[in-house]
Amino acid sequence: MGRTFRSAAGSLKPMKALVWHGTTDIRCDTVFDPTIEDGRDAIIKVTSCAICGSDLHLYDHFMPGMKAGDIMGHETMGEVVEVGKDNTALKVGDRIVVPFTITCGQCPQCRRGNFSVCERTNRNKPLGDAAFGHTTAGLFGYTHLTGGYAGGQAEYLRVPFADSTHIKVPDGIPDEHLLFLSDIFPTGWQGAVQCDIQPEDTVAIWGCGAVGQMAIRSAILLGAKRVIAIDRVPERLEMARAGGAEVLDYDAEPNIVARLNDMTDGRGPEKCIDAVGLEAHALGAVDAVYDRAKQAMMLETDRAHVLRQMIMVCRPAGILSVPGVYGGLIDKFPIGALMNKGLTVRTGQTHVKRWTGDLLRRIEEGQIDPSFVITHTIGLEDGPEMYRTFRDKQDGCIKVVIRP
Amino acid sequence: MSTMRHPYPTRPAPGRGAQAGHQELARGLGWFSIGLGLLELAAPRGLCRTLGLEGRETLVRSYGVREVATGVAILMSHDPTPWILGRVAGDALDLATLAQGFDGDREQRANLVAATAAVAGVTVLDVVCAQGLMADKRLSPPGRYDYRDRSGFPRPPRAMRGAAADFETPPDFRVPDALRPWRDDGAA
Numbered sequence: 001m002g003r004t005f006r007s008a009a010g011s012l013k014p015m016k017a018l019v020w021h022g023t024t025d026i027r028c029d030t031v032f033d034p035t036i037e038d039g040r041d042a043i044i045k046v047t048s049c050a051i052c053g054s055d056l057h058l059y060d061h062f063m064p065g066m067k068a069g070d071i072m073g074h075e076t077m078g079e080v081v082e083v084g085k086d087n088t089a090l091k092v093g094d095r096i097v098v099p100f101t102i103t104c105g106q107c108p109q110c111r112r113g114n115f116s117v118c119e120r121t122n123r124n125k126p127l128g129d130a131a132f133g134h135t136t137a138g139l140f141g142y143t144h145l146t147g148g149y150a151g152g153q154a155e156y157l158r159v160p161f162a163d164s165t166h167i168k169v170p171d172g173i174p175d176e177h178l179l180f181l182s183d184i185f186p187t188g189w190q191g192a193v194q195c196d197i198q199p200e201d202t203v204a205i206w207g208c209g210a211v212g213q214m215a216i217r218s219a220i221l222l223g224a225k226r227v228i229a230i231d232r233v234p235e236r237l238e239m240a241r242a243g244g245a246e247v248l249d250y251d252a253e254p255n256i257v258a259r260l261n262d263m264t265d266g267r268g269p270e271k272c273i274d275a276v277g278l279e280a281h282a283l284g285a286v287d288a289v290y291d292r293a294k295q296a297m298m299l300e301t302d303r304a305h306v307l308r309q310m311i312m313v314c315r316p317a318g319i320l321s322v323p324g325v326y327g328g329l330i331d332k333f334p335i336g337a338l339m340n341k342g343l344t345v346r347t348g349q350t351h352v353k354r355w356t357g358d359l360l361r362r363i364e365e366g367q368i369d370p371s372f373v374i375t376h377t378i379g380l381e382d383g384p385e386m387y388r389t390f391r392d393k394q395d396g397c398i399k400v401v402i403r404p
Numbered sequence: 405m406s407t408m409r410h411p412y413p414t415r416p417a418p419g420r421g422a423q424a425g426h427q428e429l430a431r432g433l434g435w436f437s438i439g440l441g442l443l444e445l446a447a448p449r450g451l452c453r454t455l456g457l458e459g460r461e462t463l464v465r466s467y468g469v470r471e472v473a474t475g476v477a478i479l480m481s482h483d484p485t486p487w488i489l490g491r492v493a494g495d496a497l498d499l500a501t502l503a504q505g506f507d508g509d510r511e512q513r514a515n516l517v518a519a520t521a522a523v524a525g526v527t528v529l530d531v532v533c534a535q536g537l538m539a540d541k542r543l544s545p546p547g548r549y550d551y552r553d554r555s556g557f558p559r560p561p562r563a564m565r566g567a568a569a570d571f572e573t574p575p576d577f578r579v580p581d582a583l584r585p586w587r588d589d590g591a592a
Binding site for chain 2: 023024060061113176193194196199213217218220221222223224234235238239241242243244319344346354358362366367368369370371372373374375376377378382385386389392394395396398401
């Protein structure tokens with residue numbers, strides 16, 4: 001056991017947490033407090049956490065590898081209340097944001113800045129190897145394929161490899177400005193950075209959820225000539241427009257590929273970003289109906305409607321950036337168009353810490369305030385109902401922050 | 405040290421309202437469907453005799469299979485709406501079948517009236533549930549929530565274009581020069 005400074009919560013004291021019990025069944029349960037398990041660990045008292053769009057893939061159980069009793073959440077910040085004996089990077093009282101990717105900071109991938117594919121932090125490496133060919137980093141609250149670590153939608157969180165897995169943040173800045181350094185801000189940023197945006201570029205972004213909104217702002221800051229955002233939810237399109245994007249409502253546009261071509265003199269956008277992922281909706285599109293049917297019969301896990309559109313509409317020699325989460329297998333993938341057009345595809349979970357120093361500076365300097373995306377602030381007890389509201393895009397919900 | 409303030413208003417959870425109620429009603433109808441289906445499978449002869457529908461045992465058994473399958477689907481699916489709509493169609497079949505029992509002067513007329521009233525009542529519940537579930541999924545009408553001021557930028561977006569010009573794309577994310585012909589002359 002490390003140095004124990006936690007006075008508010010002794011070992012094995014109960015706390016509240018949002019716990020996954022099955023498909024669309026998340027409950028606010030009383031569970032045991034986390035404890036230090038390794039010398040590099042730290043325990044934080046969670047001051048703010050958030051529900052992420054990718055949590056909805058777990059809620060709907062499209063991602064395999066969840067077990068009843070798993071604590072949800074991977075966007076978390078708080079105050080350090082206990083530190084493992086080998087952790088010299090943190091001390092009790094430090095205010096930290098927790099990156100959703102757990103990183104050792106020492107393996108070859110971490111040393112290259114490829115934190116999301118850390119080779120050491122997935123404690124279920126054989127599962128990761130089986131699912132993806134080679135293991136990727138451990139993730140908080142995101143299936144046993146990525147370590148089965150307890151998530152941060154709780155009163156306390158154990159942070160493994162905490163001497164590397166943290167972003168120290170200063171006092172005096174509200175949680176709402178900083179919390180999204182844990183995931184959606186660097187994820188949207190990396191989505192845009194992967195496009196290597198040039199001043200003449202048109203960037204098309206599918207999905208105006210929280211990551212899409214961050215990608216829009218990032219593309220604007222990085223100097224894109226035009227940003228075109230695609231969604232169907234009126235509030236999300238309005239927020240996208242507020243951030244500087246032209247918008248397309250795919251409920252009103254029967255052919256998004258043709259419309260994007262029209263908007264770009266028939267050439268297509270140079271850069272395309274998929275901020276949707278595996279649960280793509282497209283009412284009435286033949287391939288979307290096909291995906292739905294195959295997914296229902298468990299013949300494929302992910303719906304690739306957005307990927308197909310991006311491949312077909314992207315200008316030859318352009319770039320496809322995929323921050324949207326995919327978990328398994330897709331069908332009818334237009335590899336011929338991808339190959340013959342010479343498209344570059346950049347994907348991956350976010351290398352959070354690679355970007356957060358720079359992004360924290362931009363927040364401190366007032367260049368951007370990521371809290372614009374928050375629509376709801378709730379307590380843990382309202383979490384289960386809010387998952388459904390968020391999933392169904394009701395009540396104008398775009399981003400939910402939880403104050404435990 | 406910064407003393408920023410969180411400027412954007414947020415809302416609390418909308419609360420456990422009608423949406424949760426429709427889901428719970430659907431689950432109740434799912435269990436009812438399974439119960440009725442099992443009864444139709446286990447005792448078709450007794451049911452037909454009680455209702456004066458002798459000779460239709462096979463039909464009642466097939467309705468039992470339909471009820472059990474629909475009930476299981478309602479309980480297992482994350483969106484029960486199509487299955488509840490299926491129940492409404494099934495209710496219509498049930499009512500049509502019961503209507504055939506009113507032909508002629510039968511002793512079981514009282515039972516038939518009671519059964520028809522019960523099915524009609526359940527039909528109302530199915531319709532209310534289906535309408536509620538469909539309404540729950542409708543998106544908010546445009547303009548209900550005003551996010552026009554949520555740019556996240558200190559100045560209009562046009563003025564923020566390229567504000568992160570000091571950022572240098574890492575070498576591993578840079579496009580090879582040969583793959584960016586539009587950069588030098590501004591056109592492909």
